[in-house]
Structure formats: C-alpha cells, structure tokens
Amino acid sequence: MKNYLKLPIISIIFIFLFLTSCSTKPNEKTSSSESLVSSQAPQSSAAISVSSQSSAASNPTSSFTITPSQPTIKPTTKHIICIDPGHQELVDTSTEAIAPNSSIMKMKNPGGAEGVKTKIPEYKLNMIVGQKLNIKLSNLGYEVIMTRTDNKANISNITRAQVANNAKADLFLRIHADSVDNGSSVNGVHILIPGDEYIKDKYLIIESKKIASILLDSFVQSTQANSRGLDVRNDMTGFNWCKTPMVLIEMGFLSNPDEDVKLNTDEYQNKIVTGITNGINKYFNQ
Numbered sequence: 012m013k014n015y016l017k018l019p020i021i022s023i024i025f026i027f028l029f030l031t032s033c034s035t036k037p038n039e040k041t042s043s044s045e046s047l048v049s050s051q052a053p054q055s056s057a058a059i060s061v062s063s064q065s066s067a068a069s070n071p072t073s074s075f076t077i078t079p080s081q082p083t084i085k086p087t088t089k090h091i092i093c094i095d096p097g098h099q100e101l102v103d104t105s106t107e108a109i110a111p112n113s114s115i116m117k118m119k120n121p122g123g124a125e126g127v128k129t130k131i132p133e134y135k136l137n138m139i140v141g142q143k144l145n146i147k148l149s150n151l152g153y154e155v156i157m158t159r160t161d162n163k164a165n166i167s168n169i170t171r172a173q174v175a176n177n178a179k180a181d182l183f184l185r186i187h188a189d190s191v192d193n194g195s196s197v198n199g200v201h202i203l204i205p206g207d208e209y210i211k212d213k214y215l216i217i218e219s220k221k222i223a224s225i226l227l228d229s230f231v232q233s234t235q236a237n238s239r240g241l242d243v244r245n246d247m248t249g250f251n252w253c254k255t256p257m258v259l260i261e262m263g264f265l266s267n268p269d270e271d272v273k274l275n276t277d278e279y280q281n282k283i284v285t286g287i288t289n290g291i292n293k294y295f296n297q
C-alpha cells in the first residue's frame with residue numbers, strides 16, 4: 012500500500028513547488044524600479060502564465076503589460092504655473108488682434124500704471140511679486156514658467172499667452188496693479204477672468220472662474236484687502252489667445268496713495284504671495 016501512495020504524493024509536492032515558484036515572480040516585478048521593467052521583459056513567460064490563470068485569463072498579453080508598467084504611471088506630476096508679470100519698461104504702440112480671427116486691434120504694450128506716491132512703475136511691482144511667487148511656488152514643487160524675467164523684455168500679450176500655451180500650463184497667472192484717473196480713494200483687489208465672446212472652450216471659462224474665486228478669497232484672507240470681486244472681460248488679448256485656465260489679478264490701486272505705498276512694501280508683497288499660493292494649493296488639492 013505504501014508504494015501505491017508514493018506517486019500521487021510526489022505529484023502533489025511537484026505541483027505545490029511549481030505554483031509557489033511562479034507566484035513569487037509578479038511580486039518581484041511590482042517592487043522593481045522603472046529602469047528594470049523593460050530589461051526584465053524576457054521573464055514574461057512566467058508572468059503571463061500566472062496572470063492568465065487568475066483574473067485576466069481571456070487577455071494574458073494585456074495583463075502582462077499592465078502589471079510591470081504600473082511604476083511608470085506613478086511619477087509625481089508637477090502642476091505647471093505660467094506667471095506673467097504684466098507690462099514692461101518699453102511701450103510698444105504697434106498693434107495685434109485681440110483674438111484669433113478678430114479684426115479688432117489693440118496696442119501690444121500700452122504701458123502700465125505708476126504709483127501716485129512712490130512713482131514706482133507697475134511693471135516693476137509686477138515683476139517683484141511675480142519673482143517672489145516663482146520662488147515660493149517652485150519651492151512647493153510646482154513647475155513655474157515666467158513669461159518674462161527682465162523689465163527690458165518686449166513681449167506682446169499674444170506672445171505671453173503663447174508662452175502659457177506652449178508650456179501646457181495648468182494656470183496662466185497674470186499679475187497686475189490697477190489705476191483710476193479720478194478717485195484716489197478707490198482701493199482693493201479684483202480678479203479679471205475671461206468671457207465667452209471669443210473663447211468657446213467652456214472648460215477654460217469654468218475653471219478660470221473657479222480658480223479666480225478661490226484666489227480672491229485667499230488673497231483677501233491673507234492681505235485683508237478690500238474685495239472688489241471678479242470681472243468678466245472679453246477684450247483682453249492675453250486671455251483670448253490663451254488655451255489654459257487663466258486669471259489676471261489686479262493686486263490693488265497705484266492711484267491710491269496709501270495702497271501704492273503698501274503694495275510696494277516687502278511685508279505686503281509677502282502677504283499677497285502667501286494669499287495667492289494658498290489659493291493655488293487649495294485649487295490643485297481640492
């Protein structure tokens with residue numbers, strides 16, 4: 012009787028050893044690094060046989076390609092922020108179309124505002140805040156693209172939008188300060204967002220408004236500035252040529268002496284940067 016039992020027992024041991032050795036291989040693969048995935052391709056036969064016995068029996072090839080490629084899908088995706096410090100030193104009165112297929116022309120660089128008290132031009136303030144944002148957002152792991160890093164640069168609003176488009180930015184963040192001719196008491200922050208007269212991609216309209224709302228709240232929370240709300244604009248060349256979500260933050264009024272002085276202090280600029288950064292973090296982590 013004992014000899015009669017030997018064959019089935021040996022067979023069971025062999026089957027057990029075979030299954031154990033096979034089932035360890037997929038586990039090795041999932042823990043391997045990206046660079047090892049392609050070089051391990053020749054081991055595919057074991058992986059295929061195990062996969063096909065389990066959940067993906069009808070399509071063993073795809074189950075094999077999915078299993079080892081998981082680590083390559085994982086790398087942290089950086090959100091890309093295109094920062095556009097508004098204006099520049101050079102006034103460029105030549106014109107460009109306000110939108111693709113539009114015959115309406117606007118000046119490429121009409122020049123920005125100037126501090127009524129500090130006499131500091133808007134393009135300098137925009138650059139200082141833009142660079143502070145660049146440093147802060149980069150440190151937080153965002154990929155930052157600047158439309159300009161030099162006040163001597165000469166780039167039109169179409170070109171600025173194209174920088175964001177080419178970078179495939181997740182956000183085109185335009186930094187400006189405002190000014191009014193009559194009304195030195197006018198003060199506070201408002202954010203411009205695109206209208207749908209030229210922009211037909213509803214995603215851009217909806218997302219721009221969503222992020223602008225979040226940014227306005229976080230800006231006001233950090234700076235205690237007066238909130239003037241959101242303004243929908245169809246006449247902004249830099250919006251109409253843009254193919255990414257976009258906002259233009261008017262940080263305050265340089266025509267207001269108190270706000271002009273405040274905007275040009277390191278302390279208030281840091282509050283602005285904190286507010287904008289908090290808003291960006293909130294939007295991308297919601």
Ligand SMILES: [Zn+2]
Pocket residue numbers: 097098123124133187188189
């Ligand atoms: Zn401006």
